[in-house]
Amino acid sequence: MSVQKKGWRDLPTGGLILEAGSSHTYKTGGWRTYRPVHNPQKCINCLACWIYCPDSSVIVTDGKFVGFDLDHCKGCGVCAYECPKKVRAITMTEEAEEAKD
Numbered sequence: 001m002s003v004q005k006k007g008w009r010d011l012p013t014g015g016l017i018l019e020a021g022s023s024h025t026y027k028t029g030g031w032r033t034y035r036p037v038h039n040p041q042k043c044i045n046c047l048a049c050w051i052y053c054p055d056s057s058v059i060v061t062d063g064k065f066v067g068f069d070l071d072h073c074k075g076c077g078v079c080a081y082e083c084p085k086k087v088r089a090i091t092m093t094e095e096a097e098e099a100k101d
């Protein structure tokens with residue numbers, strides 16, 4: 001897929017983002033170094049990961065954790081940090097290792 005790149009004259013003054021919701025088309029998962037991996041056996045569905053994820057990349061359905069949106073997860077590790085210490089249902093793994101599978 002070819003991406004149409006803009007020249008500097010095409011950018012809005014001040015770098016403003018004029019189109020609402022445009023971040024959805026920018027797949028930040030493409031430059032992720034670490035990937036969150038979920039352990040459903042340990043998860044208690046407290047949804048702390050969903051609350052704290054800065055990229056809205058924790059997918060929840062009917063009040064339960066169902067997965068990560070890996071197109072937009074940038075691998076910051078906040079979800080793993082906020083998962084309760086007694087549970088530790090999310091571990092961060094190297095993206096390169098996960099991509100081999």
Ligand code: SF4
Pocket residue numbers: 036052053054055056057058068072073074075076077078079080
């Ligand atoms: S690693 Fe960061 S961006 Fe990815 S799901 Fe966890 S909190 Fe969200």
Ligand code: SF4
Pocket residue numbers: 038042043044045046047048049050065079082083084087088089090
């Ligand atoms: S924070 Fe941990 S225990 Fe809570 S829903 Fe997320 S993965 Fe499950």
